[in-house]
Amino acid sequence: MNKRLYFTVSILLASVISITAQVNAPTAYPDRVILNLTEDPSTSVAVTWRTDISMNEGFCEIQSVPSGPVKGGDSKSYKARTTSMVYEYENEPVIRANQHSHLFTGLTPGEKYIYRVGNDDYWSEWFEFQTPTNEDEKFSFIYMGDPQTDLKSQWSRVVRAAYKHEPNSGFILYCGDLINRAGRDTEWHEWFHAGSFIYSTIPQVMTPGNHEYRRMVLDPHWNAQFTLPANGPEGLEGSCYAVDYKNMKLISINSAAESELRHKEGTKMEAQKVWLDSVLSANTQEWVIVTTHLPFYSPKENRDNKHLRENFQPILEKHNVDLVLTGHDHSYGRGRATDNPAGGHQVMYVVSVSGPKMYEVGDKDWMEHSGADTQLYQVISIEGKKLTYESYSADGKLFDQFQLAK
Ligand SMILES: [Fe+2]
Incomplete structure (x- = not known):
């Protein structure tokens, strides 16, 4: 072998070794297997997974849960x-x-299923999930503020504590900033490591934060690795959408698009306002919960998202929205408030954080309950006309609670 050829082969081998040594490199086996809520979770669920590029086709198999070996x-x-x-x-x-x-469509409400994904000799294990019934009985879900940093070393214990606390949670909701640097696959590797099989067995639902955007472009991972509803305004597929879960409507508003909706020539604020008003005008669900990344009212002293309130609060109040779940401020704040001097319906707003990145909390009038330097998860349960909200710290202690009734 001449010197030049030897050099080229060495470089090629070194790059092959380096890519296989990457912990976040895909293989022929499926990884990052995740279920997502659809617009009709009682009869459908979305599944997404990843392989290396040798697997140019993927298949999934599903059946009702058996009592013994899978046939x-x-x-x-x-x-x-x-x-x-x-x-x-x-x-x-x-x-x-x-x-x-x-x-997966055409599923039976309230039924337990198993599924696996893969191809040829490369398959995932069989994962189990259950569709919700159409009946009015109690259900619960988990809500998380920003995971964002130290996903493997420190956030992992919070998502696992939440799962252990509420293993029958209908879904897990994230209010954005799941990672810190948009587009950085090593961080997504940590996010998937932290939740592992929890993501494959409980549908996940998320709204993007500013850290999922880079130079006003949504991280390409978002719509490739999550299969979220595309029933919102054009151009906001997978980030602004509505889900009907039993007697609740859950709405994601994308407040991270277009520089947190502050872009002068932006159209996404107006498009989402028009869409939100039309969805809420047609709503027949008992409960309405809105999620978005930016807080309507901020716990942090020098932060305020007045533009969000000016544009969306009149729509939320007009349609009696019950609860708004947000993140972004790396602390906890919760309370009812309105900018309308005439009063009227006041929405309950929550800001929470699940990851270890922390900001201080200001002294703001709107907050009925606040907290700093605490990693949290929330369990929200709805039973007919009663909603129970509980916030727990990472060590499983009750941190805040309230109830809403119709
Ligand atoms: Fe943020």
Whole structure:
């Protein structure tokens, strides 16, 4: 072998070794298997996973939960939609991956299922999930403020504590800033490591934060690795949408788009206002919960998102929205408030944080309960006309609670 050829082969081998040594590199086996809520969770659920680019097709199999060994012949099999992605972040190794997704439809409400994803000899384990019933009985879900930093070392214990606390949670809701640097695959690797099988067995639902945006562009991971509803305004698929879960309507407003909706020529504020008003005008659900990243009222002394209140608060109040769940301020604040001097319906606003990044809390009138330097998860339960909200610190102690009734 001549010197030049030897040099080229050495470089190629070194780069192959370096990419396989990357903890976040995909393989032929499915990883990052995640369920997402659809607009109709009682009869459908979305699944998304990742492989390396050798797997140019993906399949999923599903059947009703058996009491014993899984028999392959009882499964229905579906071919997934496959998209090739290239994830680049500064000088970190480029990650090339195939993202596969499928929408399971025609499911029976209240039924337990098992499913697996993969191809050829490369399959995930069988995961179990349950669709909600159409009946009015009690359900619960978990709400998390920003995970954002130290996802593997410190946030992991919070998502696991929440799961242990409420293993039958219908879904887990994230209010944005799931990671710190948009586009950085190593951080998504940590986020998926932290939640692991919890994501594959309980549907997840999320609204993007400012840290999922880089130069006003949404992290390409977002719509490739999550399959969220696309029933909102055009251009905001997977970030502004509505879900009907039993007797509750859950709405995600994307307050991170267009420089936190402050872009002068931006159109996404207006589009979301028009859409929100039309969705709420047609609403027949008992409860309405809105989630968005930016707080309507901030716990932090020198922060305020007046533009959000000016634009959205009149719509929320007009349609008697019950609860607004947010993040961004890395502390806790909760209370009812309005900018309308005439009063009227006052919405309950919450700001919470689940990751270890912390800000101080100011002395603000709107807060009925506040806290700093505490990692939290919330369990929200709805039973007919009663909503019970409980916030717990990472060590499982009750931190805040309230009830709402119709
Ligand atoms: Fe944020």
